[in-house]
Amino acid sequence: MGADNDNDSDGLSRTLKDLFAGAAGGVAQVLIGQPFDIIKVRLQTTSLYSSALDAGRQIYAHEGALAFYKGTLTPLIGIGACVSVQFGAFHEARRRLETWNKKYNPGRSELTYAQYYLAGATAGVANTVLSSPIEHVRIRLQTQPHGAAALYSGPLDCIRKLISHGGGVSSGLYRGTGVTLLREAQAYGVWFLTFEYLMKRTMRHTRREDIPAWKIALYGGLAGEALWLASYPLDVVKSKLQTDGLKKGEQVYKGAVDCAKKVWAKEGVMGFWKGLAPTLMRAMPVSAGTFFVVETTMRLIN
Template identity: 65%
Template sequence: MADAAAEVEERGGALDTAKDLFAGATGGVAQVLIGQPFDIVKVRLQTTTQYKSALDAATAIYTHEGPRAFYKGTLTPLIGIGACVSIQFGAFGAAKRYFETANEAAGKKDLSYLQYYAAGAFAGLANSAISGPIEHVRIRLQTQPHGEGRLYSGPLDCVRKLSAHQGVLGGLYRGEAVTLMREAQAYGMWFMSFEWMMNAHAARNNIDRKEVPSYMVAWYGGLAGEALWLGSYPFDVIKSKMQTDGFGKDQKYKTMRDCFGQTWRAEGMRGFWKGLAPTLLRAMPVSAGTFAVVEMTMRAIS
C-alpha cells in the first residue's frame, strides 16, 4: 500500500510539473508578443547615448527602420522565451512543492514568503542556462546596424558568429555570471510578490485562490512585473552592456566587475537605471499577460 501511494504521489508530481511547464510555455509566447517592441527600445537606451528619451528612441526606430524593426530578433525569443517561461513555472512549482512537503514534515501549514522568494530564485537560476544565450542573440540582433550594414543574417548566423569568438562560453555565453545574479533576484521578487498579492486577496475576500477574478490576476501579475525590474534592473544594464560589447581589440569590458566599475565612473548611479521608464511601462502589460495566461491555462487543465 505504501509503495502504491508513493507511486501515485510520484505520478501526481510529474503531472503537476507537466502542467506547470505547459502553462508556462503559453505564458511565454504571450510575453514575447506583448513585450518585444518595448524591449528593443530598452536595449537601445541601455547600450547607446544617441537617444534623449524612450519616445525619441521609438520615434527614431520607426522613422529610420520602419515598424517591423520593433520585432527585430523576435523568432529567437518566441521559441526561446516560451521555453524559458516554461522552465520558470516548472521549476517554481517543483520548488514550491518541495517546501510544502518540508513544511508538512515540520508541522507547518503555509509557505513563508522567504520560501516563495527562494523558489522563484531557483526558477530563475534553472532558466538562466538558456535565457543567457537567447537574450544575447536577441540583443545582438536588436542593436545591429540597419540595411547593408547588418552583421547577422538571422539567429542561427548570430549564434555561429558569436561562438566563433572565444568559443561558446566566452562568446555565446558572455555575461552569464551577471545573468545568473539577475535571474535569481528578478524571479525571486516576481514570484514572491505575485503570490503575496494573490494570497492576500483570497484571504481578504474569504475565497479560494482559484476564485480570484481574472482581471485581478492580471493586475497582480502586472504589479509583480514592476517588482521584478525594480529589484534587478542594475544587473540587467550590465548584462546588456556586456552582450553588446565588441570582441578582441574592440572589447571594452574585460569582466562583469570591470563593467560595473566603468559604468559607475562614467555615469554614476544614473548609469545603472538607464532605460528604466520604458522597461516599467513594458513590464506591466507583459507580466500581466504572462500571469493571466498561465493562471487561466492552469485552471483550464486542472
C-alpha cells in the same frame, strides 16, 4: 509499489501542466513586450536617443514598423521555453518546500514569504542556462546596424558568429552569464514573491480559483514592476557585456565588475537606470499577460 507509481505519475502530470502553462505565458510575454524591449536595449547600449519616445520615433522612421520585432523568432521560441522552465521550477521548488515544512514544522505546510522568494530565485537560477544565450542573441540582433550593414542574417548566423568570433561557447555565446544568473535569481525571487503575496492577501476572503481575472492581471503587472525595480542595474551591466566587442582587442569590459566600475565612473548612479521608463511601461502589460495566461491555463487543464 502501486502507491509510489501513482505519486510519481501525479508528480509528472503536475510538472507537465506547470511547463505547458508557462510556455503559453511565455508566448504572450514576447508578443506583448518585444517592441518595448528593443527600445530598452537601445537606450541601455547606445547614446543615440534622448528618451524612450525619441528612440521609438527614430526606430520607426529609419527602420520601419517591423524593426520593433527584430530578433523576435529567438525569444518567441526561447522565452516560451524560459517561462515554461520558470514556472515549472518554481512550482517544483514550492512543493519541495511545502514537504520540508510538513516534516520539520508540523502544522505549517504553507510557504513563508522568504520561502516564496527562495522558490522564485531557484526558478531564476534554473532559467539562466536558457535565458543567457537567448538574450545574448536577441540583444545582438536588436542592436545591429540596419539594412546592408547588418552583422547577422538571423539567429543561427548570430549564434555561429558568437561562438566562432567570441572564443567558443562559454566566452562567446554565454558571455555575461555570471551577472545574468544574479539578475535572474533576484528578479524572479521578487517576481513570484510579489505575485503570491498579493494573491495570498486576497485569498483571506476567497479561494484562489475564484479570484477574478482582472485581479490576477493587476497583481501580475505589479509583480512585473517589482521585478525590474529590484534587478535593473544588473540588467544594464548584462546588456553592456552582451553588446561589447567579441574579440579581446575589441572589448571595452573585462567582466561584470569592470563594467559596473566603468558605468559608475562615466555616468554615475543614473547610468545603471538608463532605459528604466520603457522597461516599466513594458513590464506592466507583459507580466500581467503572463500571469493571466498561466493562471487561466492552469484552471482549464486542472
